[in-house]
Amino acid sequence: MHTEVRDRIAETQDRMLDFLGDLVAAESVSGREGPAQAVVHDRLAGHDLEIDTWEPSIERLRDHPGFFETVSYEEYGYEGRENLVATRAGSGDGRSLTLSGHVDVVNPNPVADWEYDPWAATVTDGRVYGRGALDMKGGIAAFIHAFEVLEELDVDLAGDLHLQTTIEEESGGTGGVLSALERGYRPDAAIIAEPFGIPNVGIAGAGVSYFRITVPGEAAHTAFKYAGENALGHATRVYQALEALDERRRERIEYQPAVNQDPRAEGSVTNLSVSVMEAGDWISKVPGEAVLTGRVGWPPGETSEEVRAEIAETVAAVAEEDPWLSEHPPEIEWFGWDADPHEVDTEEAIVRLATEHAEAVTGGQTEYVGGLGGLDERFYQLYYDIPAISLGPRGANAHGADEHVEIDSLVETAQAIALTAMDWCGVAEEN
Ligand SMILES: [Zn+2]
Structure with a gap:
């Protein structure tokens, strides 16, 4: 089954790239994430998933030890800024997993510095150029592609799988991932497809x-x-x-x-x-x-x-x-x-599984990375004791001009995530 999943993900990669194109075209600078969330919603509405969308409530978050008022809240408030979780209920009592990504991006200014249109995903030389192609619409396209291939091959996960897209990571994520955790989405582990460069696995944040x-x-x-x-x-x-x-x-x-x-x-x-x-x-x-x-x-x-x-x-x-x-x-x-900074123990089962599959699909060797920037992963680790890692594509110029992601690494990310989900959640016997 593992091989079949891996092959199908690679064979159908154009679907993932089309979806990434739609995501990049949906301008979603922190504070105005709506267009990108609509693209995700449209895509997932075609599947057998329970979709939950909500605007964060600042009153409910305010007393949380991880809370702070973000600059994007200060500027835009939370009205019209929805988070989304689509749940595929597991068929057994396997471990649950959240696959998460932030749909907000940093403004592309100065646009004159770009050779490519920041709001159109330009595919050239094995790369996709555009704002958010790397950070992190590429990762979102990869994990949704992974899910779609598992569905299509009737892989019956025993544990619940949550596909989660959130707002305002770039300004701190309290209304995003923290709001999802407070809404009750507390899986046994989480993978956030931040671009840490598969086979590397992100285990820490600043x-x-x-x-x-x-x-x-x-x-x-x-x-x-x-x-x-x-x-x-x-x-x-x-x-x-x-x-x-x-x-x-x-x-x-x-x-x-x-x-x-x-x-x-x-x-x-x-x-x-x-x-x-x-x-x-x-x-x-x-x-x-x-x-x-x-x-x-x-x-x-x-x-x-x-x-x-x-x-x-x-x-x-x-x-x-x-x-x-x-x-x-x-x-x-x-x-x-x-x-506060966070660090996940590399002996955690989710880290070991992600490492095994990231190395297998790339043929490379995993390095454990992180600790330079602040990440949504910290909310899981610091306040709920849920191991959360970053596993995502390779590329360059996140937040800068001509941001791009390497297509091979998107395929590898989707493969490693699909295989990790199968092993983490378990697959029902008949498969
Ligand atoms: Zn990011």
């Missing part, structure tokens, strides 16, 4: 926090500069202290799965970046306030609280040394992303 530091000054006419206090100058010292902290952290913190994921991360598996610096609004005016906005990300090993405390101490130390700032201390505000 902690992520966003911050905004407001540095006070005093505005004055520049003709009377002595009467003002230049916030830009003070903010520069805060910035330099944060850069120095980043360097100390990078020297101190090591994490091998992150380096396995990207060798360039050697010595930089944690990073603290000021991304936006705003100060001043008129040439003949001493800037009365400066605002630094940034992100800190770090691999498993520290909690969000510990990392935030270290940043707060660093800013406080700058303020203490300065007569003005000690009287007018900078204020730190944490907003948006607030995620």
